[in-house]
Amino acid sequence: MAIIETLNLGQKHRRQYTLKDINLSVDAGDVFALIGPTGAGKTTLLRLLNLLDKPSEGSIIFDGINVTVSNSHYLDIRRRMSFVQQKPVVFDMSVFDNVACGLKWRHQQSETIKQKVGNTLKLVGLSDYANRNALTLSGGEAQRVAIARALATNPEVLLLDEPTANLDPNSITKIEEVLTHTIAEQKITVVMATHDMSQGQYLANKIGVMMDGKLLQTGSPDDIFNSPISREVAEFVGIENILDGEIIDKDGNLATIDVNGITVQAISDYAIGERVYILIRPEDITLTLAGDTTSARNTFHGRIIKATRIGPLFHIKANCGFPLLAVVTRKSAQEMGLTDGREIYASFKATAIHAIKK
Amino acid sequence: MEELWQALGKAVELLVTFDAEVMEVSGRSLAIAATSCSITALICLPLGSLIHFSRFRGKRLLISIIQTLYSIPTVAVGLFVFVLFSSSGPLGGLDLMFTPAVMVIGQVFLVTPVMLGLTIAALNGVDKAISETAVSLGASRFQAAVITLKHARYAVLTAVIMGFGRAIAEVGLALMVGGNIKGFTRTLTTAISLETSKGDIELALALGMVLILVALVINLTLNRLQQR
Numbered sequence: 001m002a003i004i005e006t007l008n009l010g011q012k013h014r015r016q017y018t019l020k021d022i023n024l025s026v027d028a029g030d031v032f033a034l035i036g037p038t039g040a041g042k043t044t045l046l047r048l049l050n051l052l053d054k055p056s057e058g059s060i061i062f063d064g065i066n067v068t069v070s071n072s073h074y075l076d077i078r079r080r081m082s083f084v085q086q087k088p089v090v091f092d093m094s095v096f097d098n099v100a101c102g103l104k105w106r107h108q109q110s111e112t113i114k115q116k117v118g119n120t121l122k123l124v125g126l127s128d129y130a131n132r133n134a135l136t137l138s139g140g141e142a143q144r145v146a147i148a149r150a151l152a153t154n155p156e157v158l159l160l161d162e163p164t165a166n167l168d169p170n171s172i173t174k175i176e177e178v179l180t181h182t183i184a185e186q187k188i189t190v191v192m193a194t195h196d197m198s199q200g201q202y203l204a205n206k207i208g209v210m211m212d213g214k215l216l217q218t219g220s221p222d223d224i225f226n227s228p229i230s231r232e233v234a235e236f237v238g239i240e241n242i243l244d245g246e247i248i249d250k251d252g253n254l255a256t257i258d259v260n261g262i263t264v265q266a267i268s269d270y271a272i273g274e275r276v277y278i279l280i281r282p283e284d285i286t287l288t289l290a291g292d293t294t295s296a297r298n299t300f301h302g303r304i305i306k307a308t309r310i311g312p313l314f315h316i317k318a319n320c321g322f323p324l325l326a327v328v329t330r331k332s333a334q335e336m337g338l339t340d341g342r343e344i345y346a347s348f349k350a351t352a353i354h355a356i357k358k
Numbered sequence: 359m360e361e362l363w364q365a366l367g368k369a370v371e372l373l374v375t376f377d378a379e380v381m382e383v384s385g386r387s388l389a390i391a392a393t394s395c396s397i398t399a400l401i402c403l404p405l406g407s408l409i410h411f412s413r414f415r416g417k418r419l420l421i422s423i424i425q426t427l428y429s430i431p432t433v434a435v436g437l438f439v440f441v442l443f444s445s446s447g448p449l450g451g452l453d454l455m456f457t458p459a460v461m462v463i464g465q466v467f468l469v470t471p472v473m474l475g476l477t478i479a480a481l482n483g484v485d486k487a488i489s490e491t492a493v494s495l496g497a498s499r500f501q502a503a504v505i506t507l508k509h510a511r512y513a514v515l516t517a518v519i520m521g522f523g524r525a526i527a528e529v530g531l532a533l534m535v536g537g538n539i540k541g542f543t544r545t546l547t548t549a550i551s552l553e554t555s556k557g558d559i560e561l562a563l564a565l566g567m568v569l570i571l572v573a574l575v576i577n578l579t580l581n582r583l584q585q586r
Contacts, residue, residue: 050494052490052494075496078496082494083494085487087487089487089490089491091491091505091509092508099506102497105492105495106496114499153496166419268409
């Protein structure tokens with residue numbers, strides 16, 4: 001059952017929509033990641049869900065209660081959630097008192113507060129900092145205090161706005177560990193905004209892609225990353241091979257697509273004559289030096305335009321009559337001698353192609 | 359010039375020997391100013407928070423009016439309180455005229471704009487994210503206001519001290535509604551005024567020194583707070 005639902009939710013700022021027609025459904029226990037570029041409206045949506053701002057239009061239904069009808073439920077409903085903002089805000093008091101705040105505001109007994117704060121500080125690895133003023137902490141530590149403060153109240157719904165943005169790798173790892181542990185142990189519902197797609201993929205079971213104030217696609221990480229519904233979503237989720245084509249033949253659901261005069265075979269339900277974008281993830285492309293070594297339906301001869309080392313991988317840009325980007329390990333690139341100008345064969349399966357209507 | 363030095367010497371003697379009259383007048387001044395300031399703080403801190411946290415039409419105008427009243431002349435407040443509490447006034451029946459109580463009431467009127475305006479300014483100086491974070495963590499409006507006030511505590515304390523400074527240093531109001539009655543409503547400022555007119559410069563100077571000492575303590579406290 002959905003614990004949070006939004007119906008045609010919209011928000012205007014100076015007569016301009018910052019959020020429009022958001023229809024979202026988050027089930028209890030879901031970890032829902034909102035991904036999208038900066039300015040997509042993720043923070044605006046989280047603020048609305050936390051009832052910090054009133055929407056210009058549409059409704060928010062929390063656990064069956066339409067909270068946009070009246071604000072009489074605001075405090076009760078807000079006390080069932082916690083919101084961690086992108087910029088860690090800590091109060092000018094000790095770390096212990098910071099984490100205890102939400103519990104004190106819920107009038108919990110001092111013994112309970114002591115126990116819960118102790119446990120939560122242990123979880124985030126800040127037990128030794130309990131008596132330190134929170135203002136003296138580093139950005140990563142302050143964010144861990146903010147997360148501890150949110151978790152201490154045992155919220156049903158945890159809202160996270162870019163919880164690891166601008167933090168050092170160690171802090172990111174620690175915060176992701178805490179979130180993974182909490183999600184697994186407490187079966188908490190999480191709605192988190194992130195522009196780190198790997199984080200969304202790693203933590204969430206559902207993802208929503210937002211752009212320009214609109215929710216373009218929701219689905220499982222697999223749906224979003226392998227079957228984006230539009231070119232914008234495909235570009236955002238890192239599908240770098242997006243080619244224009246037209247279906248010229250069908251054999252069952254095996255389509256023959258004309259791309260720049262070259263035929264590509266893909267699995268598609270679209271009919272002959274349909275203009276489509278074909279999407280191929282770089283990691284689904286195999287590069288070989290001879291053309292007859294793979295069983296893939298699509299094999300194209302081409303030449304490397306640029307081989308660039310990025311961390312442990314090589315990004316190989318090739319021209320096969322159309323541009324293609326493939327990814328190979330550093331070891332493979334060295335063994336095969338994949339350097340600029342080298343002739344190669346690029347192969348990919350028909351099932352590796354996702355075609356979307358243009 | 360020699361007379362002045364003699365007067366100054368005598369004033370210091372009155373102070374260091376804890377002259378009964380000097381102590382009595384100083385004690386009353388401090389008591390009246392402290393009482394009026396405490397009452398004003400009890401009014402201004404919640405009222406300032408209410409104004410700061412509420413959204414209403416005319417809020418900016420109201421704050422401008424409060425700020426304008428910072429410099430209201432003490433005699434104007436004195437006249438207002440006099441009319442209010444004189445025997446023919448609407449509150450004349452309370453029979454408070456020429457008592458320390460009416461002086462306290464007058465000082466509350468006098469200090470309220472300063473303390474209220476500075477409290478609102480102090481709350482404005484706190485990052486909005488503090489109250490927003492509190493609300494997002496389940497604080498009620500009152501609880502969010504309390505934590506915001508806590509973050510503004512040094513600035514709010516400055517507002518209270520400024521109010522105390524205005525209360526203890528005023529003379530017009532104390533003369534008009536207190537009557538400068540010896541042993542009853544005579545304060546540092548009214549006594550200085552009277553003793554100077556009588557030509558008792560030594561006593562006037564001694565009382566003036568107490569007033570300067572109070573001002574010094576206020577300034578030192580403010581400086582310490584601002585350094586935090």
